[in-house]
Amino acid sequence: MDQQTAQTQLSQLRLELNRYRKAYYTEDAPLVEDSVYDQKYQQLLQLEQQFPELVTPDSPSQLVGDVPASNLAKVTHEIPMLSMGDVFSFAELQEFNERIKNAVGHPVDYNVELKIDGLALSLVYQQGQLVQGSTRGDGSIGEDVTNNVRTIKNIPQTLPEPLDLEVRGECFMPKAAFAKLNNQREQNGETVFANPRNAAAGSLRQLNAQITAQRQLSTFIYTVVNPQNIAVATQSQALEKMTQLGYHVNPERFVSHDLQGVKAYIAKYQQLRDQLPYGIDGIVLKVNDLTLQQQLGNTVKVPRWEIAYKFPPEEAQTTIHQIEWT
Protein backbone atom coordinates (compact mmCIF):
# COMPACT_ATOMS: atom_id res chain seq x y z
CA MET A 1 0.00 0.00 0.00
CA ASP A 2 1.30 3.50 -0.78
CA GLN A 3 1.58 6.25 1.83
CA GLN A 4 -1.31 8.25 0.36
CA THR A 5 -3.76 5.35 0.69
CA ALA A 6 -2.46 4.66 4.20
CA GLN A 7 -2.95 8.34 5.11
CA THR A 8 -6.57 8.23 3.87
CA GLN A 9 -7.33 4.99 5.69
CA LEU A 10 -5.65 6.21 8.90
CA SER A 11 -7.57 9.47 9.04
CA GLN A 12 -10.82 7.57 8.48
CA LEU A 13 -9.90 5.06 11.23
CA ARG A 14 -8.89 7.87 13.63
CA LEU A 15 -12.23 9.63 13.07
CA GLU A 16 -14.26 6.47 13.65
CA LEU A 17 -12.22 5.24 16.63
CA ASN A 18 -12.19 8.64 18.36
CA ARG A 19 -15.97 8.82 17.90
CA TYR A 20 -16.30 5.34 19.42
CA ARG A 21 -13.90 6.29 22.26
CA LYS A 22 -15.87 9.42 23.09
CA ALA A 23 -19.12 7.46 23.25
CA TYR A 24 -17.48 4.68 25.26
CA TYR A 25 -15.42 6.73 27.75
CA THR A 26 -17.55 9.84 28.21
CA GLU A 27 -21.14 8.87 27.41
CA ASP A 28 -20.88 5.31 28.71
CA ALA A 29 -22.92 4.35 25.65
CA PRO A 30 -20.76 2.25 23.35
CA LEU A 31 -21.70 2.74 19.69
CA VAL A 32 -20.26 -0.60 18.53
CA GLU A 33 -19.37 -4.00 19.91
CA ASP A 34 -15.90 -4.15 21.55
CA SER A 35 -14.88 -6.66 18.86
CA VAL A 36 -15.56 -4.10 16.13
CA TYR A 37 -13.59 -1.42 18.02
CA ASP A 38 -10.69 -3.81 18.62
CA GLN A 39 -10.59 -4.95 15.03
CA LYS A 40 -10.43 -1.36 13.75
CA TYR A 41 -7.91 -0.43 16.46
CA GLN A 42 -5.64 -3.30 15.39
CA GLN A 43 -6.01 -2.11 11.78
CA LEU A 44 -4.89 1.36 12.90
CA LEU A 45 -1.93 -0.08 14.86
CA GLN A 46 -0.81 -2.18 11.89
CA LEU A 47 -0.98 0.83 9.55
CA GLU A 48 0.85 3.06 12.08
CA GLN A 49 3.51 0.40 12.46
CA GLN A 50 3.98 0.27 8.71
CA PHE A 51 3.91 4.08 8.38
CA PRO A 52 5.23 5.48 11.74
CA GLU A 53 5.63 8.91 10.15
CA LEU A 54 1.83 9.04 9.81
CA VAL A 55 1.22 8.67 13.57
CA THR A 56 -0.55 11.83 14.80
CA PRO A 57 -0.82 13.04 18.44
CA ASP A 58 -4.63 12.63 18.34
CA SER A 59 -4.43 9.03 17.17
CA PRO A 60 -6.16 6.67 19.65
CA SER A 61 -2.82 4.79 19.86
CA GLN A 62 -1.22 7.97 21.32
CA LEU A 63 -4.09 9.04 23.56
CA VAL A 64 -3.60 5.91 25.65
CA GLY A 65 -0.17 7.40 26.48
CA ASP A 66 -1.52 10.77 27.55
CA VAL A 67 -4.78 10.18 29.39
CA PRO A 68 -3.77 9.68 33.08
CA ALA A 69 -4.25 5.94 33.66
CA SER A 70 -6.97 5.28 36.26
CA ASN A 71 -4.87 2.70 38.14
CA LEU A 72 -1.92 5.00 38.98
CA ALA A 73 -2.25 7.47 41.86
CA LYS A 74 -2.70 11.11 40.81
CA VAL A 75 -0.23 13.95 41.45
CA THR A 76 -1.07 17.66 41.30
CA HIS A 77 1.75 19.77 39.84
CA GLU A 78 2.19 22.89 42.05
CA ILE A 79 3.77 24.57 39.02
CA PRO A 80 1.89 23.37 35.92
CA MET A 81 3.91 21.38 33.39
CA LEU A 82 3.38 23.48 30.28
CA SER A 83 3.76 22.29 26.72
CA MET A 84 5.57 24.24 24.01
CA GLY A 85 4.58 26.44 21.09
CA ASP A 86 5.65 24.78 17.83
CA VAL A 87 6.91 26.40 14.63
CA PHE A 88 7.77 24.67 11.38
CA SER A 89 9.96 27.13 9.52
CA PHE A 90 13.03 29.26 10.15
CA ALA A 91 11.00 32.34 9.22
CA GLU A 92 8.69 31.64 12.16
CA LEU A 93 11.74 31.39 14.43
CA GLN A 94 12.76 34.84 13.18
CA GLU A 95 9.28 36.14 14.01
CA PHE A 96 9.61 34.63 17.50
CA ASN A 97 12.99 36.36 17.90
CA GLU A 98 11.49 39.70 16.79
CA ARG A 99 8.64 39.33 19.30
CA ILE A 100 11.11 38.68 22.10
CA LYS A 101 13.37 41.61 21.11
CA ASN A 102 10.35 43.94 21.02
CA ALA A 103 9.03 42.70 24.37
CA VAL A 104 12.44 42.90 26.08
CA GLY A 105 13.71 46.00 24.26
CA HIS A 106 17.05 44.46 23.16
CA PRO A 107 18.46 41.31 21.53
CA VAL A 108 18.72 38.29 23.87
CA ASP A 109 20.84 35.14 24.14
CA TYR A 110 19.06 31.82 23.57
CA ASN A 111 19.90 28.46 25.05
CA VAL A 112 19.46 26.05 22.14
CA GLU A 113 18.63 22.40 22.89
CA LEU A 114 17.55 19.27 21.05
CA LYS A 115 13.86 18.43 21.44
CA ILE A 116 13.95 14.88 22.81
CA ASP A 117 10.99 12.79 21.64
CA GLY A 118 9.85 11.16 24.86
CA LEU A 119 7.40 12.01 27.61
CA ALA A 120 7.78 14.79 30.15
CA LEU A 121 8.72 13.77 33.69
CA SER A 122 8.88 15.67 36.97
CA LEU A 123 11.23 14.67 39.84
CA VAL A 124 10.86 16.12 43.34
CA TYR A 125 13.67 16.01 45.93
CA GLN A 126 13.53 16.86 49.64
CA GLN A 127 16.82 17.38 51.47
CA GLY A 128 18.53 15.83 48.46
CA GLN A 129 16.40 12.65 48.45
CA LEU A 130 14.15 11.69 45.54
CA VAL A 131 10.62 11.64 47.00
CA GLN A 132 8.36 11.72 43.95
CA GLY A 133 8.33 11.09 40.22
CA SER A 134 5.31 11.98 38.07
CA THR A 135 4.19 12.26 34.47
CA ARG A 136 2.86 15.48 32.94
CA GLY A 137 -0.66 14.09 32.43
CA ASP A 138 -2.80 17.04 31.35
CA GLY A 139 -0.28 19.57 32.71
CA SER A 140 -1.93 20.03 36.12
CA ILE A 141 -2.71 16.44 37.13
CA GLY A 142 -0.17 13.73 36.34
CA GLU A 143 0.38 10.15 37.48
CA ASP A 144 2.57 9.04 40.35
CA VAL A 145 5.40 6.92 38.87
CA THR A 146 7.81 7.23 41.83
CA ASN A 147 8.47 3.49 42.15
CA ASN A 148 9.05 3.24 38.42
CA VAL A 149 11.52 6.14 38.19
CA ARG A 150 13.57 4.52 40.97
CA THR A 151 14.43 1.79 38.44
CA ILE A 152 15.79 4.26 35.84
CA LYS A 153 19.58 4.11 36.12
CA ASN A 154 20.47 7.71 35.22
CA ILE A 155 18.03 9.29 37.68
CA PRO A 156 19.94 10.16 40.91
CA GLN A 157 18.11 8.85 44.02
CA THR A 158 20.26 11.06 46.25
CA LEU A 159 21.87 14.41 45.40
CA PRO A 160 25.39 15.39 46.55
CA GLU A 161 23.77 18.37 48.35
CA PRO A 162 20.71 18.30 50.70
CA LEU A 163 18.59 20.37 48.28
CA ASP A 164 14.82 20.84 48.08
CA LEU A 165 14.43 20.76 44.32
CA GLU A 166 12.04 19.93 41.51
CA VAL A 167 13.56 19.15 38.11
CA ARG A 168 11.86 18.19 34.87
CA GLY A 169 13.03 16.40 31.82
CA GLU A 170 12.16 13.92 29.13
CA CYS A 171 11.91 10.18 29.77
CA PHE A 172 12.71 8.23 26.59
CA MET A 173 13.55 4.75 25.34
CA PRO A 174 16.84 4.56 23.36
CA LYS A 175 16.29 3.33 19.78
CA ALA A 176 18.35 0.14 20.38
CA ALA A 177 16.22 -0.77 23.43
CA PHE A 178 13.07 -0.06 21.40
CA ALA A 179 14.14 -2.37 18.57
CA LYS A 180 15.07 -5.14 21.04
CA LEU A 181 11.79 -4.80 22.95
CA ASN A 182 9.65 -4.92 19.80
CA ASN A 183 11.51 -7.95 18.48
CA GLN A 184 10.95 -9.73 21.81
CA ARG A 185 7.26 -8.79 21.82
CA GLU A 186 6.92 -10.02 18.26
CA GLN A 187 8.49 -13.38 19.20
CA ASN A 188 5.98 -13.67 22.07
CA GLY A 189 3.05 -12.81 19.75
CA GLU A 190 2.37 -9.53 21.61
CA THR A 191 1.44 -6.21 19.97
CA VAL A 192 4.48 -4.06 19.17
CA PHE A 193 4.86 -0.36 20.06
CA ALA A 194 4.38 2.14 17.20
CA ASN A 195 7.45 4.21 18.15
CA PRO A 196 9.97 4.75 20.98
CA ARG A 197 7.86 7.51 22.53
CA ASN A 198 4.87 5.24 22.83
CA ALA A 199 7.09 2.47 24.20
CA ALA A 200 8.53 4.84 26.82
CA ALA A 201 5.03 5.98 27.88
CA GLY A 202 3.76 2.40 28.10
CA SER A 203 6.88 1.33 30.03
CA LEU A 204 6.92 4.23 32.50
CA ARG A 205 3.18 4.10 33.28
CA GLN A 206 3.28 0.58 34.69
CA LEU A 207 1.73 -0.45 37.98
CA ASN A 208 4.48 -3.06 38.32
CA ALA A 209 7.88 -1.33 38.62
CA GLN A 210 9.62 -4.62 37.79
CA ILE A 211 8.31 -4.31 34.24
CA THR A 212 9.62 -0.72 34.01
CA ALA A 213 12.99 -1.97 35.31
CA GLN A 214 13.36 -4.27 32.29
CA ARG A 215 12.65 -1.56 29.71
CA GLN A 216 16.03 0.30 29.79
CA LEU A 217 14.41 3.75 30.01
CA SER A 218 16.61 6.84 30.09
CA THR A 219 16.19 10.59 30.74
CA PHE A 220 17.53 13.99 29.73
CA ILE A 221 16.85 16.62 32.42
CA TYR A 222 16.31 20.18 31.12
CA THR A 223 14.55 22.33 33.73
CA VAL A 224 14.94 23.38 37.34
CA VAL A 225 11.53 24.49 38.55
CA ASN A 226 12.99 26.50 41.47
CA PRO A 227 16.37 27.80 40.20
CA GLN A 228 16.67 30.18 43.14
CA ASN A 229 17.63 27.10 45.23
CA ILE A 230 20.77 26.49 43.17
CA ALA A 231 21.84 30.12 42.60
CA VAL A 232 21.89 30.17 38.79
CA ALA A 233 20.90 33.11 36.54
CA THR A 234 20.61 31.43 33.14
CA GLN A 235 19.29 28.22 31.57
CA SER A 236 22.82 27.26 30.48
CA GLN A 237 24.13 27.65 34.06
CA ALA A 238 21.16 25.60 35.33
CA LEU A 239 22.03 22.77 32.93
CA GLU A 240 25.69 22.92 34.07
CA LYS A 241 24.61 22.74 37.71
CA MET A 242 22.23 19.83 37.00
CA THR A 243 25.12 17.97 35.39
CA GLN A 244 27.23 18.54 38.53
CA LEU A 245 24.33 17.27 40.67
CA GLY A 246 24.44 13.99 38.74
CA TYR A 247 21.56 14.42 36.27
CA HIS A 248 21.82 13.18 32.69
CA VAL A 249 21.75 16.39 30.63
CA ASN A 250 21.89 16.42 26.84
CA PRO A 251 25.33 17.68 25.73
CA GLU A 252 24.25 18.89 22.26
CA ARG A 253 23.36 22.37 23.51
CA PHE A 254 24.82 25.86 23.09
CA VAL A 255 24.13 29.53 23.77
CA SER A 256 23.32 31.50 20.61
CA HIS A 257 23.60 35.31 20.36
CA ASP A 258 21.67 35.37 17.08
CA LEU A 259 19.70 32.97 14.87
CA GLN A 260 22.48 32.28 12.38
CA GLY A 261 24.03 29.80 14.83
CA VAL A 262 20.58 28.26 15.23
CA LYS A 263 20.21 27.81 11.47
CA ALA A 264 23.45 25.79 11.36
CA TYR A 265 22.37 23.74 14.42
CA ILE A 266 19.04 22.86 12.76
CA ALA A 267 20.78 21.78 9.56
CA LYS A 268 23.32 19.71 11.51
CA TYR A 269 20.79 17.79 13.63
CA GLN A 270 18.26 17.32 10.83
CA GLN A 271 21.17 15.53 9.15
CA LEU A 272 22.41 13.69 12.27
CA ARG A 273 18.95 12.75 13.57
CA ASP A 274 18.96 9.16 12.29
CA GLN A 275 22.38 8.45 13.79
CA LEU A 276 21.48 9.64 17.29
CA PRO A 277 20.80 6.78 19.75
CA TYR A 278 17.61 8.58 20.90
CA GLY A 279 14.66 10.14 19.11
CA ILE A 280 14.42 13.90 18.52
CA ASP A 281 11.60 15.73 16.77
CA GLY A 282 13.09 19.22 16.60
CA ILE A 283 15.03 21.79 18.56
CA VAL A 284 14.07 24.12 21.42
CA LEU A 285 15.01 27.81 21.75
CA LYS A 286 14.86 29.27 25.26
CA VAL A 287 15.60 32.81 26.39
CA ASN A 288 18.75 32.08 28.38
CA ASP A 289 18.34 34.70 31.12
CA LEU A 290 16.00 33.32 33.81
CA THR A 291 14.90 36.78 34.99
CA LEU A 292 13.82 37.63 31.44
CA GLN A 293 11.94 34.32 31.32
CA GLN A 294 10.03 35.39 34.42
CA GLN A 295 9.30 38.83 32.95
CA LEU A 296 8.03 37.31 29.69
CA GLY A 297 5.92 34.81 31.62
CA ASN A 298 3.58 32.17 30.23
CA THR A 299 0.28 32.03 28.38
CA VAL A 300 -2.26 29.51 29.73
CA LYS A 301 -0.63 26.70 27.75
CA VAL A 302 2.93 27.66 26.85
CA PRO A 303 5.80 29.86 28.04
CA ARG A 304 6.34 33.01 25.96
CA TRP A 305 10.11 32.72 26.38
CA GLU A 306 10.70 29.53 24.43
CA ILE A 307 9.67 27.91 21.18
CA ALA A 308 10.05 24.48 19.57
CA TYR A 309 11.05 24.19 15.93
CA LYS A 310 9.73 20.84 14.63
CA PHE A 311 11.58 18.90 11.92
CA PRO A 312 9.46 17.68 8.96
CA PRO A 313 8.24 14.06 9.59
CA GLU A 314 11.00 11.51 8.98
CA GLU A 315 10.87 9.72 5.62
CA ALA A 316 9.34 6.23 5.84
CA GLN A 317 11.48 4.16 8.20
CA THR A 318 11.54 0.38 7.87
CA THR A 319 11.19 -1.04 11.37
CA ILE A 320 13.76 -3.66 12.43
CA HIS A 321 11.60 -6.76 11.90
CA GLN A 322 10.70 -5.66 8.35
CA ILE A 323 14.44 -5.67 7.57
CA GLU A 324 14.55 -9.28 8.81
CA TRP A 325 11.82 -10.24 6.33
CA THR A 326 13.55 -8.82 3.26
Ligand SMILES: NC(=O)c1c(N)nc(OC2CCCC2)nc1O[C@@H]1CCC[C@@H]1O
Ligand atom coordinates in the same frame (compact mmCIF):
# COMPACT_ATOMS: atom_id res chain seq x y z
N1 LIG B 1 11.42 17.53 24.78
C1 LIG B 1 12.44 18.34 25.15
O1 LIG B 1 13.60 18.06 24.86
C2 LIG B 1 12.14 19.59 25.93
C3 LIG B 1 13.17 20.51 26.22
N2 LIG B 1 14.46 20.31 25.81
N3 LIG B 1 12.88 21.61 26.94
C4 LIG B 1 11.62 21.83 27.37
O2 LIG B 1 11.37 22.94 28.09
C5 LIG B 1 10.15 22.94 28.87
C6 LIG B 1 10.45 23.64 30.18
C7 LIG B 1 9.53 24.80 30.28
C8 LIG B 1 8.45 24.59 29.26
C9 LIG B 1 9.02 23.63 28.22
N4 LIG B 1 10.58 20.99 27.13
C10 LIG B 1 10.82 19.87 26.40
O3 LIG B 1 9.79 19.03 26.14
C11 LIG B 1 8.44 19.49 26.37
C12 LIG B 1 7.94 19.29 27.78
C13 LIG B 1 6.43 19.11 27.66
C14 LIG B 1 6.13 18.86 26.21
C15 LIG B 1 7.47 18.69 25.53
O4 LIG B 1 7.84 17.33 25.62
